[in-house]
Amino acid sequence: MVYVLCAMLLCVGIFGLISQKNVIKIIISISIMENAVNLFLVVIGYRRDGIAPIITERIHESVQFAEKAVDPLPQAMVLTSIVIGLGVMALMVTMALRIYHVYGTYDITEILKSRKKAE
Amino acid sequence: MNNRSLIVSRVSRWVAPLIFVFGIYVALYGHLSPGGGFPGGVILSSAFILTLLARGRKATLERLPFGVAKKLDAVGALLFLCIALFGLVVTGVFFANFIHQYLPGEPLRLFSGGTIMPANIAIGLKVAASLFLVMFALSALRISTDEQDEPIRTLEDK
Amino acid sequence: MSVLIPLMVAVPLGAGFVMALLPGSSQRAGDLLAVATGIFVLAGAAALSPFVGSYAVGGWDPPIGIEMSRDGFSGLVLVVTAIVALAVILYATASMRRYTSRSRFLALVILLLAAMNGTLLSGDIFNRFVFVEIAAIASYVLVGFACGANELKAALKYAVLGAVASIATLLGIALVYSVHGTVNIAHLGEKIAASGPVMAPDSVVFIAAVLMLAGFTFKAGLMPLHVWQPDALDAATAPASAIISGCLVQTIGVYAMIRTAYAVFGATAPIGWIMVLVGVLSMAGGAIAALQQDEWRRVVAYTGISQLGYVVCAFGLGGILASAGNDTAAALAVIAALFHLANHAVFQSLLFLNGGAVEYAGGSNSLTKLAGLAGVLSSSAVPPFGGFVSKAMIVIAFVMAGYYGLAAVAVAVAALIPLAFWRVRSRPEPTERTPRTAAVPAVMTAPLAVLSALCLAGGLIALPALRSVTLEPAGQSILRYASPGTTTEQGQAATLIPSESVEQEEPDEEPD
Numbered sequence: 001m002v003y004v005l006c007a008m009l010l011c012v013g014i015f016g017l018i019s020q021k022n023v024i025k026i027i028i029s030i031s032i033m034e035n036a037v038n039l040f041l042v043v044i045g046y047r048r049d050g051i052a053p054i055i056t057e058r059i060h061e062s063v064q065f066a067e068k069a070v071d072p073l074p075q076a077m078v079l080t081s082i083v084i085g086l087g088v089m090a091l092m093v094t095m096a097l098r099i100y101h102v103y104g105t106y107d108i109t110e111i112l113k114s115r116k117k118a119e
Numbered sequence: 120m121n122n123r124s125l126i127v128s129r130v131s132r133w134v135a136p137l138i139f140v141f142g143i144y145v146a147l148y149g150h151l152s153p154g155g156g157f158p159g160g161v162i163l164s165s166a167f168i169l170t171l172l173a174r175g176r177k178a179t180l181e182r183l184p185f186g187v188a189k190k191l192d193a194v195g196a197l198l199f200l201c202i203a204l205f206g207l208v209v210t211g212v213f214f215a216n217f218i219h220q221y222l223p224g225e226p227l228r229l230f231s232g233g234t235i236m237p238a239n240i241a242i243g244l245k246v247a248a249s250l251f252l253v254m255f256a257l258s259a260l261r262i263s264t265d266e267q268d269e270p271i272r273t274l275e276d277k
Numbered sequence: 278m279s280v281l282i283p284l285m286v287a288v289p290l291g292a293g294f295v296m297a298l299l300p301g302s303s304q305r306a307g308d309l310l311a312v313a314t315g316i317f318v319l320a321g322a323a324a325l326s327p328f329v330g331s332y333a334v335g336g337w338d339p340p341i342g343i344e345m346s347r348d349g350f351s352g353l354v355l356v357v358t359a360i361v362a363l364a365v366i367l368y369a370t371a372s373m374r375r376y377t378s379r380s381r382f383l384a385l386v387i388l389l390l391a392a393m394n395g396t397l398l399s400g401d402i403f404n405r406f407v408f409v410e411i412a413a414i415a416s417y418v419l420v421g422f423a424c425g426a427n428e429l430k431a432a433l434k435y436a437v438l439g440a441v442a443s444i445a446t447l448l449g450i451a452l453v454y455s456v457h458g459t460v461n462i463a464h465l466g467e468k469i470a471a472s473g474p475v476m477a478p479d480s481v482v483f484i485a486a487v488l489m490l491a492g493f494t495f496k497a498g499l500m501p502l503h504v505w506q507p508d509a510l511d512a513a514t515a516p517a518s519a520i521i522s523g524c525l526v527q528t529i530g531v532y533a534m535i536r537t538a539y540a541v542f543g544a545t546a547p548i549g550w551i552m553v554l555v556g557v558l559s560m561a562g563g564a565i566a567a568l569q570q571d572e573w574r575r576v577v578a579y580t581g582i583s584q585l586g587y588v589v590c591a592f593g594l595g596g597i598l599a600s601a602g603n604d605t606a607a608a609l610a611v612i613a614a615l616f617h618l619a620n621h622a623v624f625q626s627l628l629f630l631n632g633g634a635v636e637y638a639g640g641s642n643s644l645t646k647l648a649g650l651a652g653v654l655s656s657s658a659v660p661p662f663g664g665f666v667s668k669a670m671i672v673i674a675f676v677m678a679g680y681y682g683l684a685a686v687a688v689a690v691a692a693l694i695p696l697a698f699w700r701v702r703s704r705p706e707p708t709e710r711t712p713r714t715a716a717v718p719a720v721m722t723a724p725l726a727v728l729s730a731l732c733l734a735g736g737l738i739a740l741p742a743l744r745s746v747t748l749e750p751a752g753q754s755i756l757r758y759a760s761p762g763t764t765t766e767q768g769q770a771a772t773l774i775p776s777e778s779v780e781q782e783e784p785d786e787e788p789d
Contacts, residue, residue, distance in 0.1 A: 010448075017441065023433070030440045037448045044455045054153065074454065077403055079157060081447055084410045088440050090253040091417055095433045097260040102426045111430060193298040200291045203283075206335070213283035214335035 002043045009036035023096045023106045027089065034085045038078045045071030131173035138166040146243035150232040156239035160246025167251045171258060185255065188248045195245030202238050281321050282332040282345045282398055285355070286408075288321075289314050289391035296384040307380030308370040314387050315363035318394065322355040329750075331400055331463075340464045344400030349750030350615070351397040354532050357619045358397070360731070361523040361626045362390045364724035368630050369516040371720040372637055376514075382422060386520060389415040393528040402450050402489075402541060403460040406443070409496065409529040413439050416525050419517040420509045431512035435505040438495065442502070446492030452485035453541070466540050486542045490534060490551060497530025499589060500559035503582050507570075510578040515633020518574065522581050523626030527618055531585060535592050539755050544596025553597070556590025557686060559583060564690045567697035576701050577628045580656055580694050584621045584664075587687065588614045591671045592755075598678050599756055606678040612744075612752040613670035620655065620663040620735045627652040627728040634725060638717045644725065645717070651729035657695035663735020 013036060016029030053072035096106065103111050146159025171179040206215035219233025229236070292314040296307050331346035333339060347355070366386055373379040392415060395408035417439065421432030454460055457468045469482060491502065498506035506526070510518045538544050538552060563583030570576045591614035598607035631649045638645070655664035668691055675684035738747055 026437060030437065030444070033441070033444050034447075037444055037451060040448070041451045041454075044451060052153065054151075073460075074451075077450075077454075077460075080403075080407055083157060084407065084414075084443075085440075086250075087414055088410075088417075088436065088443075090257075091414060092433065092436050092440070093257060094253075094260065095417075095421060095429055095436060097257065098421075098424060099429050099433060101260070102429060112434075190298060193294045196294045197291060197298075200287060200294070203287065204291075207280065207283070210336070211280070212334075212336040213280070213287070213332070216335065 002046075003040070006036050006040040006043065009033075009039065012036075021107050021109055023099065023108055023111070024093075026108065027092050027096065030092075031085065031089055034081070038081055038085075041074045041078045041081070045074035047071075127173045131169050135166045135170050138162060138169065142166060142243070142247070146239050147229065147236065149239040150235040151229070156242025157246050159239065160243040161250060163243060163247035164250035164254070167247075168254045171254060176255070176258060179255070183251065185252075188251050188255070191244055191248035192252060195241050195243075195248060198241035199238060199245065202234050202241060206234065279328060279330060279332045281325050281328075282347055283334060285318060285321050285325070285398060286345075286391050286395040288317055289387045289394065293384045293388040293391060296380050296387065299380060304380050307383055311366050311380075311383035311387055312363075312370065315359070315366040315390070318390060319356075319359040319363050322352070322359040326352055326356070326746075328352075329754075339400070340459065340461055343404060344461060344463075345398045346400040346463075347398055348754035349752070350536070350754045351532070353615060353619065353747055353751040354528060355394065355397050357622045358390070358393055358524045358528055361622050361728075362386070362393075362520060364626065364630070364728055365516045365520045365523070368519075368633075368721050368724045371718045372516060372633060373514070376423065382419070382514075382517075385415050385419050385422070386516070389419065389520060389525065393524055396529050396533060400462055401460045402453070402462060402465065402537065405462075405533060405536070406446055406450055409446070409533055410443055412525060412529045413443065413496065416517075416521055419521065420513045422517060423514060425512075427512040431505070431508040435509045438502075438505050442492045442495035445488045445495075449485040449487075449489035449492065452481050452488070456481050456485075462536070462540050466543065469541065470543050482542070483547065486538070486548055487551065489537050490548070490555075493530055493534035493537065494555055495530075496526070497534060497585060497589070498526050498582055499530070499555050499585060500562045500582060501555070503559065503563075506582060507566075507575050507578040510581075510629070511572065511574045515629055515636065518578075519626040519629035519633070522578065522629055523622045526581070526585065527588075527622055531588060531592075531618060534589070535755065538592070538596065543600075544593075545600050546597050549593045549596035549600065552593025553590050553683070554593075556586045556588070556593055557683065559586030560590060560690050561586070561686060564693040564697065568693060568700065570697070571701060573632055573701050574629070576697050577625070577632065577656075580697060581621070581625045583690060583694060584617065584625070584656065586690075587668060587671050588618045588621065590683065590687075591617070591674060594675065594678060594680065594683070595756070603678065604756075606674060607756060608752055609670065609677060610674035611755050612748045613667060613674050615748050615751050615755075616738060617664075617667035617671060619738070620667045620732075623728055623731045623735060624652045624655040624662075624664055627725065627732060628656065630721075630728070631725055634717050634721055637721070644722055648725040648729045651732045653695075653698045655732040655735065657698055658691050659695070661736060662732055663738070664732070666736035 010033055013029045013031075013033030016032060017026060020026050020029060047068075047070055049068070050070035051068050053069040053075070099111060100106055103114060105111065142159050142161075142163030142165070144159075145154035145162055146156055149155030149159060167179055167183055170182060203214045206217045207213045209215070209217035210220070216233040216235070218237075222230075222233070225231055292310055296310055299307055299310075325347055329348050329352075331339065331344050334343040334345060337343070366383060369383060369386065370379070373382050376382065389412055392408045392412035396405055396412060399405045399408055417432055417436040420435055421428045450460065453465065457465055457472075459465050459468065472482075495502040495505075506522075510522055513521065534552075538548050542548050559582050561583075563579050563581070563586055567576050567579035567583065570579060591610045595607045595610035595614065598604075598610060627648060631645055631652060634645050635649070651662070655662035658665040658668040668687070672684050672687050672691075675681075675687060738744060
C-alpha cells in the first residue's frame with residue numbers, strides 16, 4: 001500500500017517535471033521525486049509493530065531488540081540523501097534566482113531560447 | 120519589507136533562544152535519543168532563520184555575523200575531519216572511536232559513546248552555519264531584487 | 278600502506294575546507310595549498326599502486342562497516358585522475374587570475390578531487406552514490422562559476438537533469454537493498470550471483486540495474502542522456518571544462534557504471550548489451566553531432582562523447598564475451614577499453630586546457646599550436662599517438678569477438694572525428710571571449726607540455742612490460758566478477774588474463 005503511495009508520489013514528481021515551465025516549480029517537482037524515493041527507502045526498513053532502533057533504558061535484551069527494531073540502515077541512508085537533496089536544492093534555487101536576475105524570467109523555455117551572451 | 124508585524128518580531132525574540140537551546144539539546148543527545156548532529160544543526164540554524172524572516176537581515180547579523188558563520192562552517196567540517204584523523208593517530212584506524220576505548224563512560228548517559236558526541240557537535244556546527252549561510256545568501260539575492268522595485272524585465276518583452 | 282586509502286579522500290577534503298577558511302587576501306597561500314594537495318594525491322596514488330585490498334573505516338569489518346577498497350581498476354583511474362587534476366590545478370592558479378575568487382575555484386577543484394577519489398575507493402554502492410553526488414554538486418558550481426548568462430543556463434540545466442539522474446540511481450540502490458539487504462559491493466555481488474546466473478529482464482534487480490546504469494550514463498554524458506555535456510563544457514571556464522571532461526565524466530560516470538555493471542550485477546549479457554547499445558549510440562551520435570558544430574569547444578565536447586562511447590561499448594562487449602565464456606576476447610576488450618579511458622582523460626583535458634590557453638593569450642603561439650595538434654591527433658587516432666593504439670585495440674577486440682558490424686562502425690566513426698576537427702581547424706582562436714593579448718605564463722604551459730607528451734607516449738603503455746603493471750591488473754580486477762557464475766572453473770579462467778593472445782595481436786596494430 002505504502003509502495004503504491006511512493007510510486008504515485010514519484011509519478012506526481014515526474015509529471016510536474018515534464019509539464020511545468022517555471023524553474024521553481026521544476027525544482028519543487030524534483031524535491032517531490034526525491035522525497036518519494038526517500039519514503040520508499042524508509043518503508044523498506046519498516047517492519048510491523050517495530051520499535052525505533054534506539055537502545056533505551058527499557059530495552060536490555062539485545063536479542064529481542066534485534067527482533068523488533070526496524071532496520072536502521074535505510075534511515076541512515078535517507079538522512080544522507082536528504083542532506084544531499086538539500087544541498088542540490090539550495091544550489092538550484094540560488095541558480096534560479098541568479099537566472100532571474102540575468103534573464104528576467106523563470107520560464108524555462110524562454111531561458112533556453114534566449115541566446116543572451118554574458119555581459 | 121518595512122511593514123513587519125510587531126507581534127511576529129516580538130514573539131520571535133522570545134522563541135528564537137528556545138529553539139536555539141532545543142537545537143543544542145538535540146545535537147548533544149544524538150547518541151541517546153532520536154536526533155543528532157544534522158537535525159540539531161537544522162534546528163539551531165532555524166533559530167537564526169526565524170530571526171532573519173521576522174526581523175530582517177540587520178538584526179540577524181548582530182546575532183551571527185556573516186564572517187563568523189563562514190568560519191564556523193569550515194571549522195565544523197575540519198573538526199569532524201580532525202576527529203576522524205585523531206582516530207587514525209591514536210588507534211591506527213581512520214574514524215576509530217578512540218575515546219571510547221579509554222573512557223567508556225556509562226551507557227545511556229550523556230558522556231558515553233566516545234567520539235559520537237564530539238562528532239555530533241562538529242556536524243551540528245557545520246550544518247547550522249551552512250544552512251544559515253544558504254538562507255542568508257538566498258535572502259540577499261531576493262532583497263536585492265526587491266530594492267530595485269522594477270526587476271529586470273527587459274528581456275521578457277522579446 | 279592501506280592507511281593511505283582514507284587519506285586520499287580526507288586530505289583533499291580537509292585542504293578544501295582550510296582554503297575556505299583562508300582570508301580573501303591570501304590567494305597565494307591558496308594556490309600553494311591546492312598544488313600541494315594535488316601533488317599529495319598524485320604521490321599517494323602512485324604509492325598505493327602495489328596495494329590491493331580493502332580498508333575497514335572505523336575498524337568495523339566489511340559487511341556491516343563501511344569499506345574502502347583499492348584494486349587494479351580503481352588504482353589506474355586514480356593515477357590518471359590525479360595527473361589530470363594536478364595539471365588542471367597548476368593551470369588554474371595562473372589562468373583564474375582574471376576572476377576575483379581564485380582560491381574558491383581551487384577549493385572546489387580540490388573538493389571535486391576528494392569526491393572523485395572517494396568514488397574510486399569506496400566499497401559500497403551507497404557511499405559511492407554519496408561521493409558521486411558530492412562530485413556532481415562541486416561540478417554544478419564549477420560550471421556556473423563565472424555567473425554569466427550562459428554559465429548559469431548550462432549549470433541549471435546540468436543541475437536539474439543531474440538531480441533527476443541521481444534520483445534514478447538512488448531508487449536503483451533502494452530496490453537492490455530491498456531485495457538483497459546489503460549495499461557492500463563485494464557482498465552484494467556474491468548475493469546477486471548466487472541468486473541466479475542470468476537475470477530475468479522483469480526482475481526487480483534488473484530494473485534496479487537499468488536505473489543505476491541510466492543514472493551513471495547521465496553522469497558520463499553518454500548519448501541518450503548527453504544533453505547537459507556540450508552546453509556545460511562550452512560555458513564553463515577552461516580548467517573547469519578540462520577537469521569535468523577529463524576526470525569527472527570518467528570517474529563518476531564510466532568508472533561507477535563499469536563497477537556497478539561488473540562487480541554488482543556481474544555483467545551478464547542483457548546488461549552488456551545495454552552498455553553496447555549506449556556505447557554505439559554515443560560513438561556514432563557523438564561523432565555525427567561533432568560534424569555539425571562550428572565552435573571548437575563543442576566539437577571537443579562531442580568528440581569526447583564519441584570517445585567514451587568506444588570505451589563503454591568495449592566494456593559492454595567484454596561483459597557479454599565473458600559471460601559467453603570467451604575469456605581471451607573479453608580480456609582484450611576490457612584492456613583496450615581501460616587503455617582508451619586513460620588516453621581519453623589525457624587528450625580531452627589537454628584539448629580544453631589548450632583552448633583556454635589560446636583564449637587567454639588572445640591567439641595561438643607555437644607551443645599552444647603544438648599542444649593542440651598533439652591533442653587533436655591523439656583524439657582522432659593518428660598512428661604514433663596513444664589514442665590510435667587504444668582505438669586500434671578496441672577495433673581488434675571487436676574483430677576477434679566476431680562482431681564485424683561493431684568493428685566497421687568503430688572504424689567509420691574514427692574517420693569522422695578528424696573531419697570534425699578539420700572543419701573547425703582555425704577556431705581555437707577567441708571570437709568573443711577576452712580578445713586581449715597576453716603572454717601565457719609558464720605555469721600554464723607546463724601542464725600543456727606534460728599532457729602533450731603523455732598523449733604521444735600514451736601508446737607506450739601497450740608495451741608488454743608497462744602493460745603488465747598498469748592495464749592488466751586493472752583488467753583482471755574487472756573481469757574477476759564477470760564470470761558466468763555457473764561453474765567455478767570458468768570464473769577462475771576469467772581471472773587469468775591470457776597475455777600471450779594479446780601479444781599476438783601486437784604486430785597487427787602497427788600496419789593498421
